[in-house]
Amino acid sequence: MTQTSNDIRAASAISRPSRRQMLMITGFAAIGGGAAFNWDWLTAVGAAPLILSLAPCAAMCALGLCPSLRGSMGPAEHPVESNIMTRITPTHRRIRIALWTGAIAIAVLVAVFAVLRRDQNHAAQTVYHGEANIRSEFSLVDHHGQAVTQEDFAGRWQLIFFGFTHCPDICPTSLAYMDNVLELLGPDADQIAPLFVTVDPERDTPEVLKDYVANFHPQLIGLTGSQDQIAKATDAFKVYREKLPAKTGPHGYMVAHAGHFYLMNRDGGFEAVFLESEQPAVEMAEQISTRIENERKTH
Numbered sequence: 001m002t003q004t005s006n007d008i009r010a011a012s013a014i015s016r017p018s019r020r021q022m023l024m025i026t027g028f029a030a031i032g033g034g035a036a037f038n039w040d041w042l043t044a045v046g047a048a049p050l051i052l053s054l055a056p057c058a059a060m061c062a063l064g065l066c067p068s069l070r071g072s073m074g075p076a077e078h079p080v081e082s083n084i085m086t087r088i089t090p091t092h093r094r095i096r097i098a099l100w101t102g103a104i105a106i107a108v109l110v111a112v113f114a115v116l117r118r119d120q121n122h123a124a125q126t127v128y129h130g131e132a133n134i135r136s137e138f139s140l141v142d143h144h145g146q147a148v149t150q151e152d153f154a155g156r157w158q159l160i161f162f163g164f165t166h167c168p169d170i171c172p173t174s175l176a177y178m179d180n181v182l183e184l185l186g187p188d189a190d191q192i193a194p195l196f197v198t199v200d201p202e203r204d205t206p207e208v209l210k211d212y213v214a215n216f217h218p219q220l221i222g223l224t225g226s227q228d229q230i231a232k233a234t235d236a237f238k239v240y241r242e243k244l245p246a247k248t249g250p251h252g253y254m255v256a257h258a259g260h261f262y263l264m265n266r267d268g269g270f271e272a273v274f275l276e277s278e279q280p281a282v283e284m285a286e287q288i289s290t291r292i293e294n295e296r297k298t299h
């Protein structure tokens with residue numbers, strides 16, 4: 001093989017981007033494309049400089065005009081040398097290093113932001129995972145003795161608490177807290193039906209409930225029913241309740257029960273649960289008003 005044909009082969013080899021360059025270009029293009037596909041301001045901010053910084057380099061590489069290679073592709077009077085690095089000037093090398101360093105840094109940032117955002121969204125979507133099949137479905141009797149079902153509260157949000165009037169601590173504390181939340185909601189409280197469903201229908205007749213709810217928010221509605229009706233309601237909300245013997249207190253028993261507030265949307269679908277001990281009333285009120293506000297924006 002002649003020296004000339006070797007030169008031609010070498011020249012054509014280095015006029016194309018190397019395998020390593022192609023891999024890097026493909027990788028960055030994939031990151032930029034992924035970021036652009038999941039478009040929002042953050043990925044846009046990250047992807048734009050990435051694409052802008054890479055595009056000229058990628059184009060020059062593809063066209064064989066990369067500054068780092070140009071020296072070795074010179075005209076005939078500058079013969080090709082076997083080691084192309086000897087033809088890269090310090091300036092070209094600095095440009096190339098700066099280009100790749102910037103691109104890699106931006107790519108890493110975009111990837112980190114993308115992962116962080118995905119985790120955030122993931123967390124937000126799965127907070128209440130496993131309780132999505134809770135539905136507001138009941139046929140009960142209110143504290144005026146009127147038969148009611150979930151349909152009577154359709155079109156309003158429902159804030160539901162299960163308890164019993166003989167409860168020594170959790171129920172009065174939670175209902176007073178619910179009172180605070182409703183006060184803090186201001187006019188938005190009108191969008192909500194606050195319901196107190198007894199887990200002790202044996203003692204909590206409509207009359208007993210009427211006296212009891214009068215201690216709390218004026219909108220609070222007490223609900224009772226037969227054992228069967230209460231059982232169906234607690235099943236629909238997956239509420240734990242258990243009648244336990246109690247030496248102190250009237251009638252020799254108490255009812256252990258879960259102390260969650262259920263926030264149900266206007267369609268009776270599950271929205272969120274809250275515990276009195278987990279956040280101040282103002283925070284729970286904010287979480288509810290944010291939902292009502294979002295609803296206003298989307299309608």
Ligand SMILES: [Cu+2]
Nearest residue numbers: 163167170171
């Ligand atoms: Cu209680």
